[in-house]
Amino acid sequence: MKQVSEQTYQSWYRWIIFTVVVSGTFMVNVDSSIMNVALPVLEKDFHTTPQVLQWVISAYLLMITGILPIIGTLSDRLDRKTVFLTGIGIFTFGSLLCAFSESILQLIVFRIFQSIGGAIIMGNVMSIVSYIFPSGERGRPLGLVGSVVAAGTIVGPSLGGFLISSFGWRSVFLVNLPIGAISFIAIIFVLMSIRSNQAKNSFDVIGASLYFLAIICLLLFMSEGSTWGWDSLVSFVTITISIISFLFLIRREISIEHPIIQISLFRSSAFSIGNFTGYISYIMMMFPGILLPLYMHQVLHISESHIGFLLTPQAVCMILFSPIGGWLADKYGTHGPAMIGLLFATLGLGFMSMFHIHTSYLNIVIALSLFGIGIGLFTSPNNVAVLESAPLEKSGITGSLMATVRNFGRVSGVALSVLFLQLSGNHLYTTQGFIHATSFSFTMGFFIGILGILLTLIRLIIQRKLRAL
Known part of the structure; x- marks a missing residue:
């Protein structure tokens, strides 16, 4: 596999690629904050409780965090253009499914599916920027990635309020469809194949499973501990599973040749x-x-x-x-x-x-x-x-x-x-x-x-x- 050279891209062309790639980041970060505004409307439409509604947001964030390193390891073995396109496709299709959810359970399940695409996008943006910009010139574009993340977080609630009041809650997902489609088409024509020289070694399924279990349990403990009670049985069991999983994960990752966590x-x-x-x-x-x-x-x-x-x-x-x-x-x-x-x-x-x-x-x-x-x-x-x-x-x-x-x-x-x-x-x-x-x-x-x-x-x-x- 041929690794793309830093000199492959002219300066002006790098910024075109950058603009196309970060549009996906913007979309994901808008979506992570836009749902906060929709919760009262969802509560009314689906006749459910806040305890259930919180999982529309929590499930999305938990899944993204739980699979990000797994996505990163796979991306290092594959063509980053193909991986990024897959992420845009999954996220956009997931948005469509969310928009036509008929129950709160469906919405939560489709949000989890959507978050897989979000994780692929988030896990590859800085990597692609690192490839297309040479060492010594990465500070400004990476700084702008931070600005895009912040902008997406700001725009989310205000955009959500406008869309929900004008078109209903389903519009907060439908708005992703044209953005995702434009981003997908632009990446096909603008971004070159980016492959590393890393060999396609066997994937560490056990390590990936241990990491997922460890991080999900830890995040559940951190986010729900105050609700459960920090000294409750469920909190104790959750943090214990997390610690044991992390210990086994570290022991395994040190001993195998191609670990999921480097x-x-x-x-x-x-x-x-x-x-x-x-x-x-x-x-x-x-x-x-x-x-x-x-x-x-x-x-x-x-x-x-x-x-x-x-x-x-x-x-x-x-x-x-x-x-x-x-x-x-x-x-x-x-x-x-x-x-x-x-x-x-x-x-x-x-x-x-x-x-x-x-x-x-x-x-x-x-x-x-x-x-x-x-x-x-x-x-x-x-x-x-x-x-x-x-x-x-x-x-x-x-x-x-x-x-x-x-x-x-x-x-x-x-x-x-x-x-x-x-x-x-x-x-x-x-x-x-x-x-x-x-x-x-x-x-x-x-x-x-x-x-x-x-x-x-x-x-x-x-x-x-x-x-x-």
Whole structure:
């Protein structure tokens, strides 16, 4: 199999390919957030409970996270163009099935099918970008991928609200059909075959099964633990199965020749620390997303429409500063900009920990803007550092692991922010008690950010020592 050369593409043509490929990423990220708006309508149409409805969203996210590394490993063995086209096809057809669901059970099953396509798309975007852009020029496009992810997340709720109010809930799935069709046709004509030189070795079915079981049980524990009770029997059984599965997985992956999870990648400090600091950043991202809407509603008594408006600066700053972070990574290296970005984001959480009953709109905007600038500056350089620490022929599994880290970090962030609220020792139904609880949670988020800064500093020191040898 012939590996595509970095010089295969002219500069202008790379950006055409980039635009076509990230359209799929945009579609998937819009779909991950658009369903939140549809839940009240689905509850009415299907006459079901919120406990059942949550699986329309949870099943989608759990399946994507559970199969991403498996998708990445398969992509490293196959033609990435064919794999990506398969992902677009599955996602688009899954959207069609979801649009014509006749029961809530059908919708959940079709969402799981749709998520397989979403996982294929998410697991291959950064890999394809790494192939078509040469080393030293990947920061800006990878930064723009971060902007597209943020934009999709922002557009989802507002687009969903418009479509549902105008055309009904089925339209949130039907809108994917023209986007998917255009993306599919464009990829056929624009993207060349991208194959690695990796031999087609036997696929580690046992390792894939162990990983899927381990990650699904862990995510269920993280997302449902507060509902089940952290010390309940079902929580204990779920986390026990996860731990045992992970232990068997690690033992197996170390001992076989062609593992599903490339444990050898984690021998690189840039790869290991980069993924862990990325995980920390996604935990941090969920603190304002979960806590601030509750704080603004219960303490400041701000209307829902104004809450949405006040949360916008974070996403806008992420969109604007992700490409800047990528540009800085290309020009000055990855570690310095990543550390500065985490510093800004951590200061933003520290600012939020000082919010009180008289906090002004301006203070909220400043804190969220500072946080968004920091996350934007951090994400692109960190992604570049992780991708360039791994061999190019393993960029599929690398990109999939990074996407897995992103989803797992988000789930962890939701669970931790709620857990810290509960651990604050204050009565959450009083204004003063809720202020203390949110302050405690943001303070814990601040210390999580400090940990990320220290790890990024350690990575910088290690890399400088390696260059000096």
